[in-house]
Amino acid sequence: MTKSYPLILVDGSSYLFRAYHALPKLTNSRGEPTGALVGVLNMLRKLRDEHRPERIAVVFDAPGKTFRDDLYPKYKANRPPLPDDLREQIEPLLTVIRAMGLPLVVVPDVEADDVIGTLAMRAAEAGLDTLVSTGDKDLAQLVDERITLVNTMSDTFLDREAVKAKFGVAPERIVDLLSLTGDSVDNIPGVAGCGPKTAAKWLAAYGDLDGVIAHADEIKGKAGEGLRAALEQLPLARELTKIRCDLALDFGPDDLHPGEPDVVALRDWYTRLEARRLLETLPDDDAVANEAPQYDLVLDEADFEAWLTRLAGADLFAFDTETTSLDYMRAELVGVSFAIEPGRAAYVPLAHAYPGAPDQLGRDSVLARLKPLLEDPRRAKVGQNLKYDMSVLARYDIHLVGIAHDTMLESYVLDSTATRHDMDALAKKYLGRETISFEAVAGKGAKQLTFDQVPLETAGDYAAEDAEVTLGLHQALWPRLEAVPSLAGLYREIEMPLVPVLSRMERTGVRIDRDLLAAQSRALTKRIQALEEQAYAAAGRPFNLGSPKQIGAIFFDEKKLPVVAKTPSGAPSTSESVLERLAADGYELPSLILEHRRLAKLRSTYTDKLPQMINPATGRVHTSYHQAVAATGRLSSSDPNLQNIPIRRDEGRQIRRAFVPEPGHRLLAADYSQIELRIMAHLSGDERLLAAFAAGQDIHRATAAEILGLSPEDVTGEQRRSAKAINFGLIYGMSAFGLARQLGIERGAAQDYVDRYFARYPGVRAYMDRTRAQAHEDKYVETLFGRRLYLTDINHSNQGRRAGAERTAINAPLQGTAADVIKRAMIAVDDWIERERPPVRLIMQVHDELVFEVAEDRVDEAAEPIRQAMEGAAELAVPLLVDIGVGGDWDEAH
DNA sequence: GCCCACCCGTAC
DNA sequence: GACGTACGGGTGGGCC
Numbered sequence: 001m002t003k004s005y006p007l008i009l010v011d012g013s014s015y016l017f018r019a020y021h022a023l024p025k026l027t028n029s030r031g032e033p034t035g036a037l038v039g040v041l042n043m044l045r046k047l048r049d050e051h052r053p054e055r056i057a058v059v060f061d062a063p064g065k066t067f068r069d070d071l072y073p074k075y076k077a078n079r080p081p082l083p084d085d086l087r088e089q090i091e092p093l094l095t096v097i098r099a100m101g102l103p104l105v106v107v108p109d110v111e112a113d114d115v116i117g118t119l120a121m122r123a124a125e126a127g128l129d130t131l132v133s134t135g136d137k138d139l140a141q142l143v144d145e146r147i148t149l150v151n152t153m154s155d156t157f158l159d160r161e162a163v164k165a166k167f168g169v170a171p172e173r174i175v176d177l178l179s180l181t182g183d184s185v186d187n188i189p190g191v192a193g194c195g196p197k198t199a200a201k202w203l204a205a206y207g208d209l210d211g212v213i214a215h216a217d218e219i220k221g222k223a224g225e226g227l228r229a230a231l232e233q234l235p236l237a238r239e240l241t242k243i244r245c246d247l248a249l250d251f252g253p254d255d256l257h258p259g260e261p262d263v264v265a266l267r268d269w270y271t272r273l274e275a276r277r278l279l280e281t282l283p284d285d286d287a288v289a290n291e292a293p294q295y296d297l298v299l300d301e302a303d304f305e306a307w308l309t310r311l312a313g314a315d316l317f318a319f320d321t322e323t324t325s326l327d328y329m330r331a332e333l334v335g336v337s338f339a340i341e342p343g344r345a346a347y348v349p350l351a352h353a354y355p356g357a358p359d360q361l362g363r364d365s366v367l368a369r370l371k372p373l374l375e376d377p378r379r380a381k382v383g384q385n386l387k388y389d390m391s392v393l394a395r396y397d398i399h400l401v402g403i404a405h406d407t408m409l410e411s412y413v414l415d416s417t418a419t420r421h422d423m424d425a426l427a428k429k430y431l432g433r434e435t436i437s438f439e440a441v442a443g444k445g446a447k448q449l450t451f452d453q454v455p456l457e458t459a460g461d462y463a464a465e466d467a468e469v470t471l472g473l474h475q476a477l478w479p480r481l482e483a484v485p486s487l488a489g490l491y492r493e494i495e496m497p498l499v500p501v502l503s504r505m506e507r508t509g510v511r512i513d514r515d516l517l518a519a520q521s522r523a524l525t526k527r528i529q530a531l532e533e534q535a536y537a538a539a540g541r542p543f544n545l546g547s548p549k550q551i552g553a554i555f556f557d558e559k560k561l562p563v564v565a566k567t568p569s570g571a572p573s574t575s576e577s578v579l580e581r582l583a584a585d586g587y588e589l590p591s592l593i594l595e596h597r598r599l600a601k602l603r604s605t606y607t608d609k610l611p612q613m614i615n616p617a618t619g620r621v622h623t624s625y626h627q628a629v630a631a632t633g634r635l636s637s638s639d640p641n642l643q644n645i646p647i648r649r650d651e652g653r654q655i656r657r658a659f660v661p662e663p664g665h666r667l668l669a670a671d672y673s674q675i676e677l678r679i680m681a682h683l684s685g686d687e688r689l690l691a692a693f694a695a696g697q698d699i700h701r702a703t704a705a706e707i708l709g710l711s712p713e714d715v716t717g718e719q720r721r722s723a724k725a726i727n728f729g730l731i732y733g734m735s736a737f738g739l740a741r742q743l744g745i746e747r748g749a750a751q752d753y754v755d756r757y758f759a760r761y762p763g764v765r766a767y768m769d770r771t772r773a774q775a776h777e778d779k780y781v782e783t784l785f786g787r788r789l790y791l792t793d794i795n796h797s798n799q800g801r802r803a804g805a806e807r808t809a810i811n812a813p814l815q816g817t818a819a820d821v822i823k824r825a826m827i828a829v830d831d832w833i834e835r836e837r838p839p840v841r842l843i844m845q846v847h848d849e850l851v852f853e854v855a856e857d858r859v860d861e862a863a864e865p866i867r868q869a870m871e872g873a874a875e876l877a878v879p880l881l882v883d884i885g886v887g888g889d890w891d892e893a894h
Numbered sequence: 895g896c897c898c899a900c901c902c903g904t905a906c
Numbered sequence: 907g908a909c910g911t912a913c914g915g916g917t918g919g920g921c922c
Contacts, residue, residue: 444896445896544917546916547901547918548900548901549900549901550917567902568901569901571900571901573901573902574901574902576903597903601904604915604916605904605913626912629912630912631911634906636913637913638914640913641912643905643912644904644905644906644914645905646904646905647904647905648904652904676906728909728910732909732910732911733909734908734909734910735908736908737908738909742909799907800907803908807910808910810910811910811911812910814910816911818906846905847905847906847911847912895921895922896920897920897922898918898921899917899919899920900917901915903913903914904914905911906910906912
């Protein structure tokens with residue numbers, strides 16, 4: 001094609017129908033109809049590539065009545081309703097056309113033909129040649145010296161001469177010809193017995209339609225009779241057929257310059273449509289990725305709508321919230337950011353409030369429109385620590401679903417020993433990219449701003465980058481994860497499904513009896529004060545009982561007490577074991593300090609702190625569970641830490657009485673019995689250990705009996721205690737030296753115990769040897785569910801470092817498998833709760849224990865499903881046993 | 895006033 | 907030196 005056209009007008013509606021009927025009914029693999037849509041897109045691409053027009057518009061009919069309906073109520077009455085599988089393709093088509101950068105024209109209450117006629121005429125007046133691309137013969141009436149028709153699907157051009165050749169009349173007579181022949185699709189009757197040939201003949205003979213009408217009497221035959229019968233309606237047919245070229249449009253040809261294609265959106269759409277040919281027309285991924293990122297600050301409806309459309313078409317999008325607080329229970333939403341492709345992201349500020357802040361889209365209206373997307377399980381989202389975003393959104397009644405990926409967890413599963421899994425660290429590690437720190441935009445210390453006070457320019461870059469980097473990280477991390485099927489399985493089956501469970505558990509929180517803790521604090525204060533006075537008297541001067549340094553000065557400098565042990569930094573230790581030793585030697589002060597430390601610890605860490613952590617809105621304490629902290633796969637808890645509430649000593653245990661249910665409810669505590677030893681039995685396959693668990697024996701008693709050659713009933717309490725220390729020591733990779741210290745016995749005696757243990761449990765020894773050897777070989781160990789823990793020090797030249805790594809190698813598979821098991825149990829139990837909606841809430845996890853708040857009258861029926869979920873969480877060679885207790889507080893539930 | 899290392903103690 | 911995994915309070919020193 002050599003001739004160039006300054007304006008191309010595309011009859012989009014005609015092509016859509018032609019494509020729908022002419023092309024096979026294709027669908028993509030999701031079952032969405034795509035045939036007509038892709039057909040039209042291919043045609044548009046071809047048209048644009050061949051002509052590279054300066055101006056172009058794709059014109060569609062607008063829904064609604066037109067002037068033709070007013071002229072003729074039966075207009076288009078024969079037309080069947082739009083098939084559903086065609087209707088569904090219209091909106092996506094319009095969206096993709098916009099993304100292609102092609103001006104889209106839909107004028108309310110006007111048909112595409114008339115818009116095209118008017119625009120072509122205006123162009124002609126301005127001296128511009130127009131190419132009208134259509135599949136509809138009616139438009140032949142527009143053809144003249146400046147207007148040419150093309151059917152891009154069949155590649156046929158119609159200029160004046162071609163129109164004459166094809167229809168037998170000049171373009172000026174096309175309206176007359178069509179009036180005579182009629183149009184069954186538009187329900188314009190025409191003349192019975194008169195087809196295009198006859199009509200052309202008549203028009204050639206009598207000049208035009210008026211001439212034909214004037215000479216109607218002269219025409220013979222069936223067609224002549226038809227003509228005479230149709231005379232009255234022919235003027236109306238002409239009115240209906242004639243394309244209007246005089247519409248009052250508020251735009252003209254010069255408003256129709258094509259824009260830059262949105263390659264990112266197009267790639268998503270073409271991918272979704274599975275249109276490979278179209279995908280190939282787009283520039284390479286790399287070319288896009290290497291461009292400077294484009295961050296949109298979305299402040300108006302049009303931009304937001306455009307992003308909504310992009311998100312709706314994306315297979316996966318990255319998502320992030322900006323808020324006023326790290327505390328998910330207090331955080332107010334300040335903005336949201338999105339990315340659908342590295343290099344392209346947007347920030348939608350919603351509630352930035354500082355002097356001179358620009359108007360922003362309303363939070364409620366934005367959230368209302370995001371809600372369907374965020375709650376749609378088929379719309380896949382990726383985020384960094386999405387548990388946080390999920391909890392924040394829940395406060396706005398948005399229940400995030402479709403959490404497909406979390407980059408923090410991808411990183412954690414790939415390497416749990418990495419110290420940090422935050423976005424900044426990951427961007428540096430995996431993308432070689434330095435990101436904007438929160439501190440850089442919000443400042444730090446007392447001058448730190450909340451995010452709503454951060455100016456939009458910097459906030460936008462920061463927030464959009466968060467989403468964009470998250471997507472980039474996912475693209476870097478996911479292939480690495482997929483390359484190791486066991487890790488991918490762990491991620492998919494355990495870590496990702498756990499995210500909503502933890503979010504719910506955190507938001508539920510736990511009720512705390514503030515008054516009880518306050519009373520305990522007062523009682524502790526009295527005792528602490530008394531101890532201080534006694535200590536000052538014993539020391540001969542006042543000092544800070546909380547300062548190991550001052551204690552050291554008094555003990556080892558002033559009173560010349562023996563140094564029992566030193567701290568790692570070389571200072572004389574004042575640890576519990578040291579003080580106990582000194583107390584046993586008859587000194588008074590050490591036991592006073594020990595007592596003081598215990599009480600001060602309880603007061604500062606628990607009885608004073610927990611009431612401060614009560615959320616005023618819920619009256620409950622909401623901890624944070626961290627899913628990417630502990631290298632073994634365990635969770636950790638902070639703010640407050642609910643996983644180290646005292647239990648071993650009675651004084652401390654009282655604090656658990658302050659963990660209470662709502663009125664009408666009970667606490668139910670379910671803990672695994674000896675889970676790590678059972679896992680050791682399973683992993684080692686040791687026959688005696690397996691047999692002991694199979695028989696339901698008290699495992700520490702059985703161990704004592706084996707080591708000492710007694711029958712279980714003859715084992716004393718002291719002997720059982722020693723065996724228990726051995727069992728735990730094994731789990732921690734303890735040496736005979738450590739055991740001796742633990743039990744306060746000679747090293748030789750401890751070694752004797754260890755030897756006898758391994759003689760009776762040879763499978764355990766073999767397992768430990770095997771594990772160590774494997775660790776040296778692989779530089780990592782794994783849990784039963786494939787979780788890996790890397791041991792960088794396993795071949796270290798330093799003996800201490802190497803020994804430490806070996807202990808970790810022994811401990812990690814046991815601790816880590818237990819963590820896997822309880823995580824699976826949590827997912828199962830949450831699934832039951834969400835499915836059956838019993839009056840049961842999961843409120844705490846403490847490594848081998850789950851705590852529930854249950855309606856008082858439903859405790860009995862809750863216990864069994866909980867037990868089944870927990871005991872069924874893994875299929876081991878030994879039974880998994882769960883002990884369940886119920887009470888009016890957490891202490892009582894044990 | 896803020897930050898951090900250190901020591902110590904709580905849990906499983 | 908010697909028992910694994912966490913969190914966090916108080917002290918005390920350094921820094922701004």
